[in-house]
Amino acid sequence: MQKFVLITASALGAFSVMIGAFGAHALQEILEAKGRTATFETAVQYQFYHALALLAIGVLMFKINDRLLDYAAISMMIGIAVFCGSLYLLSGSGYRWLGMITPVGGLFFIAGWVLLFFACYKGLD
Numbered sequence: 001m002q003k004f005v006l007i008t009a010s011a012l013g014a015f016s017v018m019i020g021a022f023g024a025h026a027l028q029e030i031l032e033a034k035g036r037t038a039t040f041e042t043a044v045q046y047q048f049y050h051a052l053a054l055l056a057i058g059v060l061m062f063k064i065n066d067r068l069l070d071y072a073a074i075s076m077m078i079g080i081a082v083f084c085g086s087l088y089l090l091s092g093s094g095y096r097w098l099g100m101i102t103p104v105g106g107l108f109f110i111a112g113w114v115l116l117f118f119a120c121y122k123g124l125d
Contacts, residue, residue, distance in 0.1 A: 002061040005073045008028040009054035012080060016048035019088070027092070043087035045108050050109060059117060064123030068115050076111035079105045 023031060031037040036094045057073045083105025090098040 001070050001073070002058055005054055005061065006058035008077060009051050009058055012047060012051035012054065016044055016051055019047070020044040023091075026070075031091055034091065034094045035076070039087050040091040042045045043084040043091065046087075046109070047080050047084040050080050053112070053116070060116075060123075061122070064125050066120055068119035072112045072119060073113035075108045075115060079108035079112060081105070082108060100101070112121075 020041075023037075023044065027039075027040070031040050054073055054076050057069055057076070061069050083102055086098045086101040086105060090096070090102075
């Protein structure tokens with residue numbers, strides 16, 4: 001699981017930079033026309049923050065042997081897919097109903113952070 005988490009974190013970090021650059025250049029006019037530049041930027045920021053969190057979880061897996069870290073990583077990945085994914089789709093499509101899905105991803109982010117907290121509390125001296 002450690003290798004999977006570290007590889008996924010690295011890929012998501014790279015994708016954050018690529019998606020952000022793509023949005024700033026190729027999609028700029030579309031995002032501005034739809035009034036969704038800030039929404040798109042929020043998605044990129046949250047993806048990058050949580051890619052870094054995944055990276056930290058992957059590194060912690062070498063120190064702490066606890067399934068809570070596995071669950072924290074999975075929660076972060078689901079959060080990125082649902083939270084960021086719904087915001088990316090909303091930004092490009094303008095379908096406002098996609099905004100109703102976004103908080104579910106936020107709940108997965110929160111769960112990931114809470115699971116990380118308990119894994120560290122239990123596993124670090």
